[in-house]
Amino acid sequence: MRFLPVFLDLKAGPVVLIGSGELLRAKLRVLAAAGARLRVHAIDGNRDLAGLADDVAAGVVFSDGDPLTADLAGIIAIVCAGAGDIGVAMSARAKSLGLPVNVMDDLEHSSFIFPAIVDRGEVVVAIGTGGSSPVVARRVREKIEALLPARIGELAEFIGGFRKSIHARLPEFQLRRRFWERVIDGPIGALVLAGRKTEAEAALDRISDATAFARADKPEGSVALVGAGPGDPDLLTIKALRALQDADLVLYDELVSPEILDRIRRDTARIAVGRRVGKPGIGQDAINRLMIEAVQSGQRVVRLKGGDPFVFGRGGEEVEALRAAGIAYSIVPGITAAIGGAAAFEVPLTFRQEALRITFLTAHKAHDAETVDWSTLTDTKATVVVYMGMTAAPSVRAGLLAAGRSPETPVGVFARVTRPDAQAAIGTLGELPELIARIEGGPAILIIGDVVRHAGAISQNPKQITTQIISDLLEAAA
Structure with a gap:
């Protein structure tokens, strides 16, 4: 050196x-x-x-x-x-x-x-290569920036604000170090990193016996509600990856892709708890109990949900259960299927002078679709996105047509969005059931509105186009 x-x-x-x-x-x-x-x-x-x-x-x-x-x-x-x-x-x-x-x-x-510098306020990381390769130093910096929480500097500042008072209460160095390790690795540190500093201060103030807190053998558990996105593991947020690496237990939905599950630390326990059409799962009450019991035993739990936890993911119900039980939690948003599908197939959900608002619906059962007030969705300058709509497609079409939406309204069915086997079928509202028949299984979303006309040409049916290209090449070679 x-x-x-x-x-x-x-x-x-x-x-x-x-x-x-x-x-x-x-x-x-x-x-x-x-x-x-x-x-x-x-x-x-x-x-x-x-x-x-x-x-x-x-x-x-x-x-x-x-x-x-x-x-x-x-x-x-x-x-x-x-x-x-x-x-x-x-x-x-x-x-x-x-x-x-x-x-x-x-x-x-x-x-x-x-050096190349990672600046997180009170936390600064310097990376050097002895001047031999600044480009390598910058690449290392990029890796470290991806690993460090954005608020790690705020956590250091938070601890700095309490150092003197805790030093006075814990003069013994080893106990003091253990105290701060428990704070950083536990719910208080998680609160600071989630931007909830006031709650973290209140939690630290509630520690009446600092010595007992530092000596406690039982670790403190917490829950992270993590959005896994629509399937592509590269779309996971950095914060989601950190949560998966830190977890002792992951409760995951059926729709979470295997590639994303591969990002979980190898020794982490995993339990599938989600449901799909025809597969009821273990039920929301049972999921809530699993989370609470795991936290009470000191485990760090990730509730891994397809898409975003708060978009048809029952994240709100789970947060209420955690609040009622006094469980520390954080929320890590994910890319919801509508946004992932729109990007993958180049469908702008809004478009100037053409689509001015968006409505997200879920209609995974036909009778759910029949209860929707479709009259509120007839505005031609609105884009309608229907989640889990393959089974309900006939009811979706009937409801919109009965409410006055034109049968010529552009519609796209986008299946397994952002995954390697993604597939799309594009046509009109009147053709919706036929479009569903062209899709080889879900999960799929429906995008309804004039914006579908802007879908990228090659992404309208990538499998069919690829097959056609290969066929053309073989014919030319012959």
Whole structure:
């Protein structure tokens, strides 16, 4: 390790920045945004501070003098970017004065280098490759950014606000460390990471015996209601992936794809609890009991639901049950099937001057469809999305036609959206049952409205088009 990672206190004094062009502008933006007071020697005469917030720009002072003879008293570091020969000369001067210096892309004349940075407020991660490959450092940074919760800095700040009071209550270092480990890994930390800081503060304040809390053997459980999206594992959110990796138990719906289940940690227990048409599942009350009992035994539970938990996913019912039981929980939204299907088949659910609103319906049984007030869905400038509508398709068509919707209204049936075997059939409302017959099984959504006309041509029936292309190639080869 040639370069020791250190953190420079930018409040200790100003930084001298020397150079020109976009290289200077880039370093100026990075240093100013970090809160540095800058004394800038712009060799090219460009003093543009456009794009910097006023409070950030206030810390930038341009100097007209020669940087090689400028007074460096009180300076804490020197940075050269696009400075040419002046950078080399400035490096010699800085080293003679014992000042840290960085000459961009010049290891020989630098006593420190800039790492790739992950900035989460109070939590900062620096990644370096000894200057040998900044691109590799950036790639590592991208991986770390994907792993770190967005509010990890807020969690550090939260803990900092309580450190003195907990130190006074727990003078023993080992107990204090165990206390904070339980806070970070338990429901209080989860509340902060979910943006519920006030609730986290109240929970921490309720710990009357800090010693007993730190010494408790029984871990604290929690529930994460996680949206698995429509099927493609690459559409899982980073937060959802973290929850799956942290879980002790995953209760998953029938519609969650095997590829997404593969993202669960290998030693995590899994229970299928969902239902589909003809498969009733274990029932909502039983699911609620499983979650509560698992949490009470100290387990971290993920309730993994297809699409989004709050779009026809009974997430609201489960939250109410968890609240009533006093269980800590968090909610991780997922991409609902309507959004996933619209993107996969290039159907804009809204379109200027053409589709101004969207209605989501669920009609997984025919008698459910028959109870819908279809008269509210006759607006031609509205898009209607029907979830679980394959069985109810005849009733959907009958209801809309009876209410006055034109039989020529464009309709798309989109099955297994975002999955490799996704399939679509596009036609009109009058043809809806026939369109359903062309689909080789669900789950599927129906999109009804003029926006369906904008569906991508190749995505209207990818399997049929692929077969046609192969047939054409074989015919040409013959």
